[in-house]
Amino acid sequence: MTPARPGPPYAVTVVGLGADGWRGVPDASRAVLRDAEVLIGGPRQLDLLPPECAGERIAWPSPLRPAVPALLAEHAGRRIAVLASGDPMFYGIGRALAEEVGDRLRVLPHPSSVSYAAARLGWPLEDTEVVTLVGRPAARLAAALHDGRRLLVLSADAGTPAEVAALLRDRGFGPSRLRVLEQLGGERERTGDAVTADDWAALTPPPGDPLNIVAVECRRAPDALRLGAVPGLPDEAYEHDGQLTKRYVRAATLAALAPAPGELLWDIGGGSGSIAIEWMRTHPSCRAVTVERDPVRAARITRNAERLGVPGLRVVTGAAPAVLAELAGAAEAAEVAELPPPDAVFIGGGLTVPGLLEACWSALPVGGRLVANTVTLESEAVLADAHRRHGGELVRLAVAHAVPVGGFTGWRQAMPVIQWAVRKSLEPLEPFDTVDTVDATSGADR
Structure with a gap:
């Protein structure tokens, strides 16, 4: 029988502490803290340790996360113990330490709050x-x-x-x-x-x-607007100036985008931010960046995101594709230089702007999704040509609402929305054709 290979030596041991302090620390954790040459933690946690824990005590600086690599490097080779509240791996310092030292981290948790x-x-x-x-x-x-x-x-x-x-x-x-x-x-x-x-x-x-x-x-007031857990929130949930992907089209658009936990969306031509906001509401780990040319609308998107519980939505003010130039290889926009590549892209405006569709497509990795909506004939021609060249699904979404007609009821048809949804494949792609017109890239096709 082959003996088990020993694991790597621990670089750091993180020890969970509770409100009961040293009294609630189990023997194994006490032994680590007594033996440590360096003790790192918050001032409150360090004050809980008795004198028998004689290692050098270092309080975390602020901000904490950027200081972790340098602090660990400074004391490399010494026995380091880090103090944490409760379970270090549950919204605690354990995550940051694991990112730095990997499987050389030892975790001794305490029951969390x-x-x-x-x-x-x-x-x-x-x-x-x-x-x-x-x-x-x-x-x-x-x-x-x-x-x-x-x-x-x-x-x-x-x-x-x-x-x-x-x-x-x-x-x-x-x-x-x-x-x-x-x-x-x-x-x-x-x-x-x-x-x-x-x-x-x-x-x-x-x-x-x-x-x-x-x-x-949670108890909702009887007169409060009801917000569900799936895409397609009521239009009244948003502050907007008319540039809003309406409820039923929005639900169909999110279904085509198919958000999954941890994924990143680029929302081009943000309008009121509804697509990016509802993408992020599908799971706490979903991320989104919305690009909006109009500063007034960009500020409105920020307010909507905060109101609907996703204040982490990143709003970039500027016209695409110029603000995407860094990722598209044309190198112009310092503001978005740090944007990671998206898992999905939604284009709600600006389809006729030369280079926009190419920039979004180029930024997508293989397997990424692109969904574009339009209500104009000019942009519809762009999507029809894109569909002919690269496949995907081209659909026409039509919604009608019942309205009074005299003493009776009839249907009022909303403007139909043309939607192109496609998944990027490994096959070489033909270049896109665009119509050389000026567009706001500001949710104009929504």
Whole structure:
């Protein structure tokens, strides 16, 4: 029998600590901390260690993430222990350390605050969504608000619970019940009484410990707009000036784009940002960049993204393809030089701009998807030619709404939308033809 090969030596050991401090640290973790030559952590965590942990103590600088490589390199070859709150691999420093040292990281976790909270509340974790607001805007909570859902919100500080209550009221979830759980697992543990977001201001005394987690039982106000979990949100959910991919066409467009967790979308001609926003709402790890020529519309996209729970949407103000020149090889736009290649591209405006379709196609990797919508005859000719040359699916989407006609009811037809959807293959492609006209690249074809 061949003996097992020893694994690589650990470069770093990360140890989870709870609110109970040294008292709750198991023997294996205590041995690592006593033996460490370098102890790295936040000031609060370092203060929890007794004098017998005699290694050099180093507090994380701010900002933390950029400092990790240099700090580890400075102490390479020494026994390094990093302190973390709870489970280091659950929204903790463990991720950053794993990215730096790979399988030379050893993790000794402690029960997370989420595990403690679920235990105190009697909430099954598999039915509870966790949202972190540590180092992230509170607006991202909005994407998780659905009537009847249970949420555990990881707080950044003592002010987070009030932020959560204010956001719930603003998004039509004032009847939601909140409980703030502080210092879970420690001697000063406190689980507050349940209160609605509407009644938060009357809570006496308000919670004040920075080490807290907020439990939310979502309840939507009867008059609040209902937002579902799939693409095709009501048009009223968006602030817009008419440049909006309407609800039913939007649902069909997202179906053609087929977002998957972790993927990146380029939305060209953002309009009101609805395609990029609903792409990101399909999964917390989905990312999107929207390009919009008009600064007023670009600012509107940002507001819509924040309102609908995806404040991480990146909005690039400028006309395509000029702002995509760096990725297309023409090298002009420093603002987007760091854009990674997309998994999918949506073109909602500017199809007749020379070079736009080629730039988007060139940026796509093999297997990437491109979807383009138009309502104009000129852009329809571009899509018909693209379909002839490169295949894919060309469809005509027509929607009609019932409206009063005198004392009766009839159909009012919306402008039909021509949609081309294609997946990039390994086969060589013919160059695209474009119509040499001026276009706004601003959602004009939406």
